Amino acid sequence: MTLLKYLPTPGSLTEAELAETRQAMSTWLAGYEPTLDTRPGSVFDGFFFKHAVHMAAALNRAIDGFQADLDMAGVAAGRVTDCDMLVRMLAGFGARPADNVQQTGYLLLTFNTNNQVTIPGGTRFVFGAEDVFVPAGGTITLAPAGTGVTNRLVRLSDTSYAFALQITGYASKTIEAGVTASWNNAIEGLRSAVAQNSFVQGAVSLSVPQMAKLALQTVHHSGFASRLGVVRHVQQELPDVSGVVVTATGDKEQLRAALTLSGLSGGGCVDVRVASKYKATVSQPVFLPYYDAQEGAAVDKFIGVFDYLHVPQRIVSVAPLNEDQVVLQPAWFSLSKNSVRAPLLTCAFSRLEELRLVVPMPRNDAGAALVSIGYSEVEQASGAWFVVTYEAEPAVDSVSALLDREGAVGFDVLVKAPLPAVISSLQFNYTAPAGVLLNAEQALADLSSYVDSLFGAGALSTEVLNDHVFAAGAESVKRTIMQGAVLLSNADYVLDAEQPMPEVDYAAALDAAIRVPRLSINGAQDVSNLSYTDPSLGTADQHMATASSKIVRVMTVRTPVYQHEL
Amino acid sequence: MTSLKLTFDAAGWNVDFSSSVAGLDASAQVALVNIATELGSDRSAPGAGTKLLAQGLAGLLSNRRAATHAANWAAAETLEFVNTNSPTEEWLQGIWLELKDFVPPRIELNAVIQGASGQSVGYPMTL
Numbered sequence: 001m002t003l004l005k006y007l008p009t010p011g012s013l014t015e016a017e018l019a020e021t022r023q024a025m026s027t028w029l030a031g032y033e034p035t036l037d038t039r040p041g042s043v044f045d046g047f048f049f050k051h052a053v054h055m056a057a058a059l060n061r062a063i064d065g066f067q068a069d070l071d072m073a074g075v076a077a078g079r080v081t082d083c084d085m086l087v088r089m090l091a092g093f094g095a096r097p098a099d100n101v102q103q104t105g106y107l108l109l110t111f112n113t114n115n116q117v118t119i120p121g122g123t124r125f126v127f128g129a130e131d132v133f134v135p136a137g138g139t140i141t142l143a144p145a146g147t148g149v150t151n152r153l154v155r156l157s158d159t160s161y162a163f164a165l166q167i168t169g170y171a172s173k174t175i176e177a178g179v180t181a182s183w184n185n186a187i188e189g190l191r192s193a194v195a196q197n198s199f200v201q202g203a204v205s206l207s208v209p210q211m212a213k214l215a216l217q218t219v220h221h222s223g224f225a226s227r228l229g230v231v232r233h234v235q236q237e238l239p240d241v242s243g244v245v246v247t248a249t250g251d252k253e254q255l256r257a258a259l260t261l262s263g264l265s266g267g268g269c270v271d272v273r274v275a276s277k278y279k280a281t282v283s284q285p286v287f288l289p290y291y292d293a294q295e296g297a298a299v300d301k302f303i304g305v306f307d308y309l310h311v312p313q314r315i316v317s318v319a320p321l322n323e324d325q326v327v328l329q330p331a332w333f334s335l336s337k338n339s340v341r342a343p344l345l346t347c348a349f350s351r352l353e354e355l356r357l358v359v360p361m362p363r364n365d366a367g368a369a370l371v372s373i374g375y376s377e378v379e380q381a382s383g384a385w386f387v388v389t390y391e392a393e394p395a396v397d398s399v400s401a402l403l404d405r406e407g408a409v410g411f412d413v414l415v416k417a418p419l420p421a422v423i424s425s426l427q428f429n430y431t432a433p434a435g436v437l438l439n440a441e442q443a444l445a446d447l448s449s450y451v452d453s454l455f456g457a458g459a460l461s462t463e464v465l466n467d468h469v470f471a472a473g474a475e476s477v478k479r480t481i482m483q484g485a486v487l488l489s490n491a492d493y494v495l496d497a498e499q500p501m502p503e504v505d506y507a508a509a510l511d512a513a514i515r516v517p518r519l520s521i522n523g524a525q526d527v528s529n530l531s532y533t534d535p536s537l538g539t540a541d542q543h544m545a546t547a548s549s550k551i552v553r554v555m556t557v558r559t560p561v562y563q564h565e566l
Numbered sequence: 567m568t569s570l571k572l573t574f575d576a577a578g579w580n581v582d583f584s585s586s587v588a589g590l591d592a593s594a595q596v597a598l599v600n601i602a603t604e605l606g607s608d609r610s611a612p613g614a615g616t617k618l619l620a621q622g623l624a625g626l627l628s629n630r631r632a633a634t635h636a637a638n639w640a641a642a643e644t645l646e647f648v649n650t651n652s653p654t655e656e657w658l659q660g661i662w663l664e665l666k667d668f669v670p671p672r673i674e675l676n677a678v679i680q681g682a683s684g685q686s687v688g689y690p691m692t693l
Binding site: 013019035047 | 567568569570572581588592595596597598599600603608609610611612614647648651652
């Protein structure tokens with residue numbers, strides 16, 4: 001009986017409740033029967049009324065409980081009476097408990113043909129014998145490499161093409177990077193499917209208060225009417241996205257709405273910066289044609305466009321594919337694919353940023369080339385294969401796909417990765433009591449966890465960094481030495497779109513290019529207080545980069561040094 | 567206020583469904599019931615009842631003086647309780663419990679209840 005779910009036990013009714021109910025019922029009844037004696041001790045009271053008061057008090061408590069279940073804020077705080085009813089009601093708001101823990105991840109699909117291929121949404125990718133995953137966004141059609149479309153193959157070699165497909169599903173164990181999957185559909189040209197990273201748990205099993213909290217956020221902040229609405233919507237649909245920061249027209253970080261040199265304004269612009277829980281380091285081959293000379297002048301460089309699988313968060317290294325001991329001096333050039341939507345460096349860390357890689361031919365002291373040049377039938381050019389290793393941000397593509405499907409009409413939304421604040425050197429000078437050894441492993445784990453959680457949530461703090469050292473056994477932290485740089489782009493230069501490209505006239509392109517500055521980091525406050533806007537904005541030398549602590553993601557590239565002081 | 571009439575006899579009490587009481591008689595009836603009700607037995611009316619019955623059962627009414635004192639106290643508490651729960655026009659002016667006979671474990675009381683107009687009614691009570 002439904003009522004029994006709400007009725008309290010008779011003994012739980014308090015005297016105050018009963019007295020209040022008696023008074024209320026007497027008053028109410030007097031409006032109907034003004035002469036009826038309902039006083040304690042009267043016949044009516046003895047035979048009926050005092051018992052009816054108990055029932056009325058219990059029903060009142062039941063109604064209170066039912067009304068409380070309709071108050072989402074109360075349910076989110078843990079005040080729940082009828083779980084079953086709430087689960088059914090919250091499902092209407094899109095908040096559902098998960099029967100199992102769902103995982104999401106990226107599968108590197110490798111093809112031996114460069115043709116358009118469709119992967120049906122029901123394609124099952126199976127790990128082991130029983131862990132089944134399906135494409136996260138449903139059916140997807142991949143265009144051939146070089147077509148410029150978002151969902152396209154990327155060339156890994158003359159006979160190999162790849163695409164990073166986001167998949168989702170339930171697994172009995174965590175899927176680790178490098179694990180191979182089988183698939184059930186006949187997909188033309190598909191030769192292998194390998195997990196590109198360790199998969200991340202997505203939806204977690206929600207309690208009723210947690211679902212109510214989610215529903216509250218959905219109702220109040222769903223859709224794209226506000227910054228928080230965008231954040232909530234993305235995080236609800238893509239649980240693997242750990243941080244979302246939205247900047248819109250009028251924010252100091254949003255220069256896409258500024259007037260460009262051509263006089264066009266991109267008003268109504270929204271940048272959505274996203275960071276995922278993944279730590280995916282990708283080593284991707286790229287063929288670069290070799291240019292011995294241009295316009296009669298010696299060039300002696302490999303120059304080409306890097307068609308990245310995922311938007312690079314930070315480029316780690318460039319090395320020849322077959323001569324990995326050779327040290328290179330690569331230079332990166334940025335060019336916006338759409339200078340109206342995102343001119344100059346306003347495209348940085350988005351899919352609109354085209355990255356060109358220029359590698360001078362390494363030579364020994366005798367002048368001999370250290371990288372072998374071969375001919376590519378596909379490229380119809382002579383050059384060499386290089387491997388670019390970079391830390392990827394796959395969330396840019398998955399969020400872009402989501403916003404393309406469900407985003408607000410009339411806004412120019414561009415999804416980007418955060419600006420990396422790369423901490424290249426971090427040292428803690430500490431003291432510890434005699435006989436106490438610092439648990440450096442714990443300190444490192446805590447520090448990594450803290451740094452990974454910062455984007456979209458908080459500012460870098462030296463005090464919190466030091467707390468991790470304390471927690472690992474230090475008595476005091478004498479000094480924290482931090483060095484690094486905030487990257488405004490992965491590129492070293494911004495190309496002038498009006499000038500010839502490097503592969504046509506490298507000297508002219510370099511002469512017209514604008515150097516991308518790097519913002520030095522000498523302490524946590526340089527990150528937490530960061531506020532930078534291109535000082536040349538509005539002039540011919542502008543690069544249109546902007547930075548603030550809000551849109552920066554801290555990344556440590558080396559293990560911190562813990563220096564014990566006596 | 568109107569209520570069904572209670573009749574009291576040696577065997578106890580009965581409800582006379584064919585008769586009703588109002589005014590002083592109704593308030594007097596409520597007062598008599600209250601005297602014999604154990605204090606705290608009705609959680610919806612925490613002040614209802616007296617300790618007279620409980621004191622008797624506990625053996626605290628060991629002599630006439632103690633019994634008289636307890637009866638007086640019960641009368642005062644009942645007067646206050648009835649008037650608190652009654653409309654002004656049905657307030658009682660006084661309640662007296664005279665000890666008629668003290669034969670442990672039984673006491674016999676004469677209850678005299680006076681209304682606001684000065685009219686009195688009397689009821690014998692055996693506890």
